[in-house]
Amino acid sequence: MGSNLDLRKYESVESIQDAFSRIVSGGKPGYKAVIERKKTPPKCNKCGRGGDPDQKFCNMCGGKMVTPLTNCPGCKKPIIEGDKFCIECGHALAQPA
Ligand SMILES: [Zn+2]
Ligand SMILES: [Zn+2]
Structure with a gap:
């Protein structure tokens, strides 16, 4: 399970990055966290099951x-x-x- 942090309220990648920077640095100014952009996980178009980002067919x-x-x-x-x-x-x- 991932974190419960709801990132959808942030409008842009930049604001997410700012928020993350504040969290991981404990509020240190000027700190920039590097965020790996995750691919949106795909979903099966038949049964709706979620898969890995690189998965092409439903298991x-x-x-x-x-x-x-x-x-x-x-x-x-x-x-x-x-x-x-x-x-x-x-x-x-x-x-x-
Ligand atoms: Zn439109
Ligand atoms: Zn399926």
Whole structure:
């Protein structure tokens, strides 16, 4: 299990990095934490099971692993998981099969 820190409230990678820097340095000014950008874990398009970032097919049902969209391809706004269309610009968010 990972940490319970909810990073979704941070708007950008920079603000996440700032927050992390403060945590790991104990508030030391000027400290910059290096954050490894994690790939979004893919999900099986058949059974919905989550997998490893490099996994291509589901180990449970053989379905294709697809990476959930996190930002609209049209306007780059963050999107809500499960949405079919962007609430900002109407761009279709259907996963490639
Ligand atoms: Zn599956
Ligand atoms: Zn959009």
